[in-house]
Amino acid sequence: MIQVTQLSKRYGSRWALRDLNLEIPDGRFVALLGANGAGKTTLLRILATLLHPTSGHVTINGLELPQQAPTIRRTIGLVTHLPLLYGELTAEENLRFYARLYGIERPAARIDALLELTGLASRRSDLVRTFSRGMQQRLAIGRALLHQPPVLLLDEPYTGLDEEACRRLDGLLRQVTSQGHTILMASHDLLRSEALADRFDVLTRGAIAASCDKPSLPPGGATAFYRSVVEMG
Amino acid sequence: MGTFTRTLLAVAWKDLAAEWRSREILSATLVFSILVIFIYNFALDLEVTLQSDLAAGILWVTFVFAGTLGLNRSMSMEKDRGGLDGLLLAPVDRSAIFFGKMTANLVIMLVVAIVVVPVFSLLYTINLILPGVILVILLGSVGYTAVGTLLAAMAVQARTRDMLLPILLFPVALPLLVAAVKATAAFLSPSVTNSAVPWLNLLIAYDVIFLVIAWLVFDFVVEE
Numbered sequence: 036m037i038q039v040t041q042l043s044k045r046y047g048s049r050w051a052l053r054d055l056n057l058e059i060p061d062g063r064f065v066a067l068l069g070a071n072g073a074g075k076t077t078l079l080r081i082l083a084t085l086l087h088p089t090s091g092h093v094t095i096n097g098l099e100l101p102q103q104a105p106t107i108r109r110t111i112g113l114v115t116h117l118p119l120l121y122g123e124l125t126a127e128e129n130l131r132f133y134a135r136l137y138g139i140e141r142p143a144a145r146i147d148a149l150l151e152l153t154g155l156a157s158r159r160s161d162l163v164r165t166f167s168r169g170m171q172q173r174l175a176i177g178r179a180l181l182h183q184p185p186v187l188l189l190d191e192p193y194t195g196l197d198e199e200a201c202r203r204l205d206g207l208l209r210q211v212t213s214q215g216h217t218i219l220m221a222s223h224d225l226l227r228s229e230a231l232a233d234r235f236d237v238l239t240r241g242a243i244a245a246s247c248d249k250p251s252l253p254p255g256g257a258t259a260f261y262r263s264v265v266e267m268g
Numbered sequence: 269m270g271t272f273t274r275t276l277l278a279v280a281w282k283d284l285a286a287e288w289r290s291r292e293i294l295s296a297t298l299v300f301s302i303l304v305i306f307i308y309n310f311a312l313d314l315e316v317t318l319q320s321d322l323a324a325g326i327l328w329v330t331f332v333f334a335g336t337l338g339l340n341r342s343m344s345m346e347k348d349r350g351g352l353d354g355l356l357l358a359p360v361d362r363s364a365i366f367f368g369k370m371t372a373n374l375v376i377m378l379v380v381a382i383v384v385v386p387v388f389s390l391l392y393t394i395n396l397i398l399p400g401v402i403l404v405i406l407l408g409s410v411g412y413t414a415v416g417t418l419l420a421a422m423a424v425q426a427r428t429r430d431m432l433l434p435i436l437l438f439p440v441a442l443p444l445l446v447a448a449v450k451a452t453a454a455f456l457s458p459s460v461t462n463s464a465v466p467w468l469n470l471l472i473a474y475d476v477i478f479l480v481i482a483w484l485v486f487d488f489v490v491e492e
Contacts, residue, residue: 083357084356084357085353085356085357087491105359106359108357108358108359109359111357113353113357115350115353117349117350117353118349118350119349119350119351119353119354119357120349120350120351120354121282121286121349121351122286122349123285123286123287123289123290124282124285124286128285132278132281132282133354133358135274135275135278136275136278136355136358136360137358137359138271138274138359162289178354
């Protein structure tokens with residue numbers, strides 16, 4: 036479970052997050068919707084232990100940030116619009132490198148499974164720089180799942196992907212969702228978010244302005260819900 | 269193998285494997301070094317055997333300038349491709365990441381030295397392939413890559429990182445540069461070999477101090 040209480044983050048004089056509260060039970064897929072600059076990436080980077088909050092409390096699976104950050108890192112996987120991969124290494128080498136960092140014993144079977152899951156088994160020995168953006172993003176998801184984290188954080192995973200790559204990523208995320216991960220995905224893509232998530236939180240001016248479960252969405256779906264929240268200001 | 273060593277070796281292997289395939293840093297650093305040596309050779313118009321002080325100075329200025337290119341590139345490649353986030357997300361002692369990157373930078377700097385020293389010796393008609401000089405190059409390279417990797421990690425967070433690294437690095441590396449030049453000059457001058465000892469001691473002290481500082485502060489340096 037992810038629990039965020041009165042979380043604030045300030046950059047100089049600007050507040051990126053202000054008194055944000057959020058609770059995500061285990062196994063839920065929550066879409067975090069919001070305009071550019073609403074604070075989505077800041078929130079995800081704090082949850083990923085890459086950024087210190089200015090104030091507030093964050094616990095992930097009962098572990099508190101920032102005190103237990105090293106332990107929390109074992110329980111989260113992060114996918115951003117950058118793949119966090121090395122172009123001069125092959126797909127397999129990239130996964131093997133991260134497996135070493137995460138201390139995964141005998142990683143070969145896990146790497147094989149992830150290359151199969153991401154549809155990249157036939158390209159395992161190719162340098163990542165020869166991959167399309169969509170293939171890199173699928174491998175990035177494989178990298179994030181390598182240590183079998185219960186929590187997956189996705190920050191705009193569809194950025195820069197063409198329609199075909201988006202569809203393949205959809206399929207992959209559906210498979211991942213069925214494995215019971217707790218997922219928080221920041222995205223501008225309302226239709227894709229609606230297809231995947233089971234809850235929708237709208238972030239405006241650094242705080243959660245509204246939240247809605249999938250069955251409670253108004254006619255018009257996530258798009259209508261998001262617009263109504265934004266128009267309310 | 270302990271977690272620290274495993275992480276260190278993994279990061280160093282990753283950097284060296286990537287560099288072996290792209291040869292991005294090595295080729296730029298080597299070409300730059302050779303060009304600097306040539307430029308000094310023509311600019312100073314030296315026809316006879318070079319004074320040892322001058323040879324040592326030119327050699328170390330070449331290493332320092334060329335090394336800065338490699339250090340900058342090594343860390344900015346991590347930042348541009350998001351690799352730094354990938355490293356920081358791992359549940360490992362972050363100082364092991366520092367020592368892994370430093371080890372890779374050190375290997376690259378020593379490979380450059382292996383090529384540059386014979387070229388320098390030929391061009392300036394002075395034999396640099398001496399045990400004492402090799403020891404100074406080793407000690408100087410350890411200190412320079414330690415402080416350089418640490419400051420590159422700091423500078424990479426800034427938008428002006430390409431300009432920032434030399435501005436941060438050169439003043440901090442000055443004691444190391446002076447000690448390396450003096451020790452090299454002492455070894456090149458057969459009559460005063462003993463005078464190298466205090467400079468070698470200074471190099472060792474500098475290396476130890478900056479390795480410890482980097483071990484202590486790297487975690488804070490890479491925090492946003």
